[in-house]
Amino acid sequence: xxxxxxxxxxxxxxxxxxxxxDGCQLSLLDAEDELLAVxxxxxxxxxxxxxxxxxxxxxxxxxxxxxxxxxxxxxRIRRVREESxxxxxxxxxxxxxxxxxxxxxxxxxxxxxxxxxxxxYIETLDxxxxxxxxxxxxxxxxxxxxxxxxxxxxxxxxxxxxRPNIPTYSVCVECKHRGTTCVMVAHGTPCLGxxxxxxxxxxxxxxxxxxxxxxxxxxxxxxxxxxxxxxSLGVDDxxxxxxxxxxxxxxxAFREASDRHEAAITVRGASA
Amino acid sequence: MTTSETGTRRIDVDYLARVEGEGSMTxxxxxxxxxxxxxxxxxxxxxxxxFLRGRMFTEAPDITARICGICPIAYQMSxxxxxxxxxxATVGGQLRALRRLIYCGEWIESHALHVYMLHAPDFxxxxxxxxxxxxxxxxxxxxxxxxKAGNTLVAVLxxxxxxxxxxxxxxxxxxxxxxxxxxxxxxxEWARDAALATVRWVAELPTPKVEMDFEFVSLSHxxxxxxxxxxxxxxxGLDIALSEFNETFEEEHVARSNALHSRIRARGAYHVGPxxxxxxxxxxxxxxxxxxxxEAGLGxxxxxxxxxxxxxxxxxxxxxxxALAIIDAYEPPAEPFVPVTPGPGQxxxxxxxxxxxxYHRYELDGEGRIxxxxxxxxxxxxxxxxxxxxxVVLEENLDLPDGDLAWRLEQTIRNxxxxxxxxxxxxxxxxxxxxx
Numbered sequence: 221x222x223x224x225x226x227x228x229x230x231x232x233x234x235x236x237x238x239x240x241x242d243g244c245q246l247s248l249l250d251a252e253d254e255l256l257a258v259x260x261x262x263x264x265x266x267x268x269x270x271x272x273x274x275x276x277x278x279x280x281x282x283x284x285x286x287x288x289x290x291x292x293x294x295x296r297i298r299r300v301r302e303e304s305x306x307x308x309x310x311x312x313x314x315x316x317x318x319x320x321x322x323x324x325x326x327x328x329x330x331x332x333x334x335x336x337x338x339x340x341y342i343e344t345l346d347x348x349x350x351x352x353x354x355x356x357x358x359x360x361x362x363x364x365x366x367x368x369x370x371x372x373x374x375x376x377x378x379x380x381x382x383r384p385n386i387p388t389y390s391v392c393v394e395c396k397h398r399g400t401t402c403v404m405v406a407h408g409t410p411c412l413g414x415x416x417x418x419x420x421x422x423x424x425x426x427x428x429x430x431x432x433x434x435x436x437x438x439x440x441x442x443x444x445x446x447x448x449x450x451x452s453l454g455v456d457d458x459x460x461x462x463x464x465x466x467x468x469x470x471x472x473a474f475r476e477a478s479d480r481h482e483a484a485i486t487v488r489g490a491s492a
Numbered sequence: 493m494t495t496s497e498t499g500t501r502r503i504d505v506d507y508l509a510r511v512e513g514e515g516s517m518t519x520x521x522x523x524x525x526x527x528x529x530x531x532x533x534x535x536x537x538x539x540x541x542x543f544l545r546g547r548m549f550t551e552a553p554d555i556t557a558r559i560c561g562i563c564p565i566a567y568q569m570s571x572x573x574x575x576x577x578x579x580x581a582t583v584g585g586q587l588r589a590l591r592r593l594i595y596c597g598e599w600i601e602s603h604a605l606h607v608y609m610l611h612a613p614d615f616x617x618x619x620x621x622x623x624x625x626x627x628x629x630x631x632x633x634x635x636x637x638x639x640k641a642g643n644t645l646v647a648v649l650x651x652x653x654x655x656x657x658x659x660x661x662x663x664x665x666x667x668x669x670x671x672x673x674x675x676x677x678x679x680x681e682w683a684r685d686a687a688l689a690t691v692r693w694v695a696e697l698p699t700p701k702v703e704m705d706f707e708f709v710s711l712s713h714x715x716x717x718x719x720x721x722x723x724x725x726x727x728x729g730l731d732i733a734l735s736e737f738n739e740t741f742e743e744e745h746v747a748r749s750n751a752l753h754s755r756i757r758a759r760g761a762y763h764v765g766p767x768x769x770x771x772x773x774x775x776x777x778x779x780x781x782x783x784x785x786x787e788a789g790l791g792x793x794x795x796x797x798x799x800x801x802x803x804x805x806x807x808x809x810x811x812x813x814x815a816l817a818i819i820d821a822y823e824p825p826a827e828p829f830v831p832v833t834p835g836p837g838q839x840x841x842x843x844x845x846x847x848x849x850x851y852h853r854y855e856l857d858g859e860g861r862i863x864x865x866x867x868x869x870x871x872x873x874x875x876x877x878x879x880x881x882x883x884v885v886l887e888e889n890l891d892l893p894d895g896d897l898a899w900r901l902e903q904t905i906r907n908x909x910x911x912x913x914x915x916x917x918x919x920x921x922x923x924x925x926x927x928x
Contacts, residue, residue: 239536242911243561243654249609250653252640256632259622270609271620272902289536319558322543331542344537365561365654423651427658428828429665432554434655462547467558 234266234279238286244311277303301355312364317470321348364434364467394422415441437473544865565598566845570852578839596815600642602846608635614903615697641683663829687809695788708768734840754873761876764848781810797907834860
């Protein structure tokens with residue numbers, strides 16, 4: 221059994237996983253230079269990917285990875301909320317439903333039958349939804365995957381009792397900081413950077429490709445203006461639907477933009 | 493947790509730890525006889541193969557990477573090779589070498605994660621690497637630095653460690669300058685030496701002695717220890733092209749699992765992963781890796797799954813040597829990718845993920861949109877073999893007290909570094925013992 225240090229009570233941290241790829245919680249283990257130091261100031265009480273030792277809540281800070289896609293998980297996230305002082309969602313799945321939210325536009329029964337021979341064995345919900353759809357969330361950390369620097373900032377902030385300092389401006393600002401030439405202006409490469417929240421460090425334009433929206437919509441994104449620009453670069457409505465329906469497809473601004481372009485395809489199809 | 497009541501012994505270990513993802517295991521023992529062993533996977537289904545339909549062939553590497561945050565390169569590599577097979581493109585020369593190089597980075601980070609953070613604590617009786625660090629700080633720090641060396645290689649070539657952004661069908665978006673790679677050499681030389689020290693360290697860990705009659709399956713390439721290319725071979729006579737995958741293997745959907753169980757049609761369970769690669773390709777290991785393996789007491793074939801920790805360490809060493817050789821010979825190619833023209837077709841791709849062979853198949857329409865997709869991850873392929881290992885280990889250890897037995901069975905599952913997120917969610921380990 222676990223032995224609590226009798227001298228100090230360190231704040232406790234828990235990590236829970238729902239439907240996801242494990243990549244965002246891996247970011248904590250990927251903080252190779254900081255991990256042992258973090259473990260000295262925080263009591264990692266429940267982190268199954270890293271430890272067999274599981275101590276019961278309540279927890280001071282709980283990190284939740286993954287979206288809610290099964291009836292079992294819809295009940296589980298309520299229990300996690302009850303035993304958590306601060307609940308932080310990490311990543312696009314927990315914050316926006318993830319890539320698996322592409323089912324939300326389709327018939328999940330057809331999906332099940334396509335992948336599995338015996339669909340009666342599979343228990344799944346019609347929609348993949350963010351954690352905030354089910355319980356109150358104290359902070360949503362964006363990214364597919366999250367940035368480990370931002371993760372350390374969020375955990376530190378909650379332990380110190382302050383709001384995390386996470387910018388909500390666009391990827392364009394990060395390109396400026398990095399000194400990257402605009403790939404849309406200079407090369408005509410379609411880029412979601414103008415409507416996507418910063419956080420990754422504007423990696424894609426630095427590698428000669430357009431941003432594909434890993435951190436989800438920025439605050440107040442002008443998707444209509446961006447779509448018009450993409451069209452002038454030769455991207456049609458179908459291409460725009462695909463672009464907005466990526467890893468943050470179910471985030472409101474991207475969902476609405478994609479629905480507009482899908483409706484445009486339908487209208488044109490009907491009038492032809 | 494252990495409970496003892498008259499006539500019945502029952503152990504519940506809810507949620508198996510130190511694996512990627514979540515699943516369940518149930519063991520029933522009646523009158524000392526094993527009644528049933530089930531390794532179930534309850535990771536919620538995410539339906540990648542279904543929603544890939546209608547997406548462009550160019551999107552497959554970015555989308556399928558999201559199946560696994562630990563081995564995204566494996567998904568990117570299997571998908572780009574399948575697309576290039578479908579569209580008749582060939583990637584050679586330095587672009588091919590860069591693909592091997594980024595894969596070296598993934599093997600180093602993923603294997604170092606497993607060896608130090610997930611598996612070694614079992615051998616030494618610690619709950620986690622963080623607990624282990626209290627007594628073995630320098631060892632854990634070496635593991636973390638080794639893992640970081642792999643991650644740095646992935647990040648330089650791929651843009652970031654998790655879900656890299658630089659891999660595309662036909663090559664890369666941007667290729668590195670020579671100096672970007674030579675800047676990595678000092679740390680990779682350190683990593684090579686640390687990998688050798690790792691092999692020596694894990695070889696001394698107290699290891700259960702078992703010998704399994706596995707059918708090992710891996711890629712085989714005439715000149716190289718396999719990463720991206722080759723035929724599929726086994727130690728029991730299998731030797732096929734990737735296009736023959738579905739004729740040779742079948743996937744079965746059983747009630748206890750959200751992953752499909754794979755088997756060889758003719759023979760049943762098989763084994764993919766480091767032990768299979770090693771045992772089928774020992775002669776192609778780089779020199780230091782080969783001699784370190786022999787020094788560690790391994791033969792050219794290793795059929796003890798508990799020694800997978802040694803073989804993984806040997807593969808870290810091989811990957812460091814390979815990475816240094818690729819960097820040494822590197823000259824930036826004129827173009828970062830070869831052009832790929834969309835069109836109809838079907839393509840197969842397989843590559844060696846850290847956990848074993850990963851097969852992808854796609855069918856495309858004339859525009860290059862995906863009509864059909866099939867993805868067979870390594871952990872799904874190993875599921876039957878994991879169950880059969882559990883039976884053997886259970887049989888040999890029935891006299892252990894419940895807590896120790898549960899831990900040994902967990903360790904048996906972790907021998908496979910199972911990626912349940914790939915194959916599929918909560919590992920709920922349950923042992924029931926009863927007397928009739």
